Amino acid sequence: MTFDFDRLPDLGAGDSLKWNRYAGREVLPLWVADMDFAAPPAVVAALQARVARASFGYAEAPDRLVATLRDYLQREYDWMIEPEWLIWLPGLVSGLNLACRAVDGDVFSATPVYPPFLSAPRLAGRELATVPLVRQAGGWRWDFPAVAAALAAHSATRLFLLCHPHNPVGRAWHDAELREIAALAERHDLVVCSDEIHCNLILDPARRHRPFAMLSESAARRSITLMAPSKAYNIAGLGCAFAVIPDAGLRRAFVAAMRGIVPHVNALGLAACEAAYGASGDWHAALLEYLRGNRERVEAAVSRMPGLVMTPVEATYLAWIDAGELCTRHGIAEPQRFFEAAGVGLSAGADFALPQAGGRAHPENPARHFVRLNFACPRAQLAIALERMRAAVASLA
CATH class of the missing domain: 3.90.1150.10 (Aspartate Aminotransferase, domain 1)
Structure with a gap:
């Protein structure tokens, strides 16, 4: 086709x-x-079928969507998740802001970075420490000694906001870089909130995305992974995203931060998500x-x-x-x-x-x-x- x-x-x-x-x-x-x-086309057809039902009440993710998403993550990344790890969101930016509210402590990130990484900590009343990425021949790199120094200097930091792949510098982080971040998170007792909305936009055919949570059981326990079909399938206006949080306690804190401020995902967004991951x-x-x-x-x-x-x-x-x-x-x-x-x-x-x-x-x-x-x-x-x-x-x- x-x-x-x-x-x-x-x-x-x-x-x-x-x-x-x-x-x-x-x-x-x-x-x-x-x-x-x-x-x-599969997304357009799914939306047309959903509109034809003429019913637009409050919606929740049906079992078939959860199954489709689990199959997709296993097929694309060898990542096997449990249904209870999933939390549906009306957008990935909501997830960044919720992470800053759910984790009790200040925040670290690297710049330049997608602007909500810079605003979400402030809106949650958190302090933000940053270290710039450095440009070397061939691309942008982490300055890990500077990251370690910043984390040591800001002992109240409890959340590491990771952009993976990185917007705007266009890096797809290698496993060695992710392992360094995981080691720092372990050393400083940090939760890593990994924005992986561009995970299915790796342009090198020989490369494959590795979710941060797949590095180890320890990395999974301290991870919040944010994903959405919006960027790779061009459906950002339909407002459907999700968090994957393996740790039950962290998941409860995230859900508690949602109460009263985060609406349901809309029915059309859920239908489009299923068609994107399952038929496109x-x-x-x-x-x-x-x-x-x-x-x-x-x-x-x-x-x-x-x-x-x-x-x-x-x-x-x-x-x-x-x-x-x-x-x-x-x-x-x-x-x-x-x-x-x-x-x-x-x-x-x-x-x-x-x-x-x-x-x-x-x-x-x-x-x-x-x-x-x-x-x-x-x-x-x-x-x-x-x-x-x-x-x-x-x-x-």
Whole structure:
């Protein structure tokens, strides 16, 4: 079966957060992390069948969905979970915020990182310590000595927020890196909340995602794994995610934090989730092949733009682009606004890092000269965006 990723779906209903930002303007939106592709046919068919029932009361995950999800996790990752470990959520960001409330202590994470990692601790009244990832030849890496020092200096820390694979730097963490994190969690008695929403967007065909909780029984006991079909199957607007929490005590604390503030998952989200994990494998394989081609086009184009640098994208459909040299050379304060003026709407790098590192104040945001580009769009659209970026950079010469 073939799928048409070159066709832009109908986005004219006026409810697209991504496209509404630039409504009426000649700006291509390549910012927020959803895809400009039609959803999998199996998902569309499942939604049509569910709507035809004309019943939309409070919903809960049926047994067949739980079975489908368990089969999916075992098939894709050799991860065998028990049904009672599952907690259904209306979105993954809810899970990040709940983890910060359920674990009694302060929080650690590495930057740059998905912005809710930075806001969730504050909203829960927790202190957040951060250490920056470091860029080396070939990609971004953990500075584990700095992480260890930060954890030692912030003895009240009890929660490690892990982005795995990492948004925005595009790393798919190796087992050795995950084992180092697990050792630190053991040493400092930390719960690891692992955001694995991009786990099924590994772009290297030879790589396979390893859930953090699969490292060992000890890692599983101190883990909260957050997943959702929203990114890889383009159904973010249907609001369906889940947490996997093997430890009963930690699970009770998480559920207690939900009471009174977290609504039920909606019925359409549950139907879409079942179809995504149970009947969309061919579509997903074709998607990954298309994204690999788009990644290559972005990497090649950026390499020819003076003043821009990016490292290989191992996972996600997000390119993290360093425009620092361009900004310094030409006095550009905000590269996101520079490219927006050229007709390309990117995410501003400053949103992905607090103005601090290792708990110490920084004079300025370390990610301010970066932009994040979402390349999950039809090739023709991507080509126009990359050409606009090239022309904007060339105009400065």
